Amino acid sequence: MLNNIFNAIGRLITMVRNNDITIVTSHKNSDPDALASSFYIYNFVKNMLHKDTYIILPEGLNEVAKKIAHYFNIQDRIFVPETLLKSCLKYYKKTVIVVDTSSIEQLGGLKDIILAADTLIVIDHHSGGNLVEYADASIIKPGYCSVSELVYKLLGKIHKPDSIEAMMLLMGIIYDTRRFLIANKDTMLTVNELLAIPGVDYRRAIELLRVEMDLSEKIARLKATQRLRFKRINEYIIAYTHVSAFEGSVARSLLDLGADIAIVGSSNDETRIIVRGRASTLKKLGIDLGKDVMPLVGAYLKGSGGGHEAAAAAIGKGRLFDAINYTVKLVEDRIQKALDMLSKNKVVR
Ligand SMILES: [Mn+2]
Structure with a gap:
């Protein structure tokens, strides 16, 4: 299974290299898992593959993901699709990497751009989505409790997370597992590795994920x-x-x-x-x-x-x-x- 995964990564890297730009995207109202996995892949493509890369989310972030993006000061690296951006994007040969969703309905206003990608890659832990039929490559692993854990398993060896990425991945995992309620042994082993990265603070992660329910x-x-x-x-x-x-x-x-x-x-x-x-x-x-x-x-x-x-x-x-x-x-x-x-x-x- 892991061998398969690494073959998939090799293919993914070749695909990204063949196009001009890379867009990383996720579902409407992106949650901390979507944010963390998008941000980690964005950094990987930008810093390791040296490609022009953008995170463009269909309708931005949900409340708690917004709080995280603010805290790490990365909110200005996240775009929501506007007409200008849409028309610019038309002229580039692009790879689109979709994380944390595999259903077209979840893509909102970005649907057309995503389906028009020169290369479409889907990385997700939900099964049964209809986006996979349009993908040139897909890594769908319902056994993973979060995409944060999945992308770390995929890329962690070649792109060791820095403290911010590791904190975000940790929060993605905590959020999607409902504070480890549905985590498994592998989740805990991954969490253990992330906690060992300098600058990762578990108490702070828990604190950042806490939002008072609004009225x-x-x-x-x-x-x-x-x-x-x-x-x-x-x-x-x-x-x-x-x-x-x-x-x-x-x-x-x-x-x-x-x-x-x-x-x-x-x-x-x-x-x-x-x-x-x-x-x-x-x-x-x-x-x-x-x-x-x-x-x-x-x-x-x-x-x-x-x-x-x-x-x-x-x-x-x-x-x-x-x-x-x-x-x-x-x-x-x-x-x-x-x-x-x-x-x-x-x-x-
Ligand atoms: Mn998720």
Whole structure:
């Protein structure tokens, strides 16, 4: 597997060398994992391969990533696409490296530039994305808890992170693993290596990742709770609701309330369904939300869907309540099927 990875890096370097400029990009509302991996690859291409390189994010950074970029004073190296920049970019032969997303819908206003790349490379830890079909090379490793860990594994030997890169990668890992809640042994070994780099300060990293929930997020959570519905299938609970923003945060709060699976819908110009599950429940039932459920919801919405075992999403067009009900039904059927299987096995034994 690692051999494969290093072959992929060799190919990646050749591809980058063949074009004039490199653009590193990621998903809308980039989080600390997206920021850290973009910044690390940006430095690698710029300093090791000596290519003109830009970080261009579809809609900039999320709150906590903004705080990190400010702290390390790198915010002026991060662009958001503007008309001028877009038209300039047309004239260059470009490599685009997309990190932390493999779905076209997550690229926002950058979609056209990215799909028009002379060479498109996707590095991600989410599975099932539709961007991979357009990529000239892709490194998709759902086994990694964060892209920060993945890019460090890919490039750490040839481009040892300096203190800022190491701090950012560490924060990317801490953020995506929810403070190591879903980390594995390899994550901890990587973290150990990053902590050994001079200038890396664990307490500071934790401090920088702390942001007080803002008022609108609190209200979104409370409104979602007012509209909450749930279904019980044996000992399992599916909770579902809708909001206009903060879907991820709302879904997490529903798991905290006691749901096994939380389904949160929202719609503005698109219809979006996100789903989060309790890892232990999903494991017990053998359900992978990113593979078994959300691609079907994506197809239902004539868009796309995918993600991780316990965190997945679908985006497309259609009526919000129909989409929510469809997702609830799918999850319900999946749980019922799993329960039938489990009880059948018991009888056989
Ligand atoms: Mn990530």
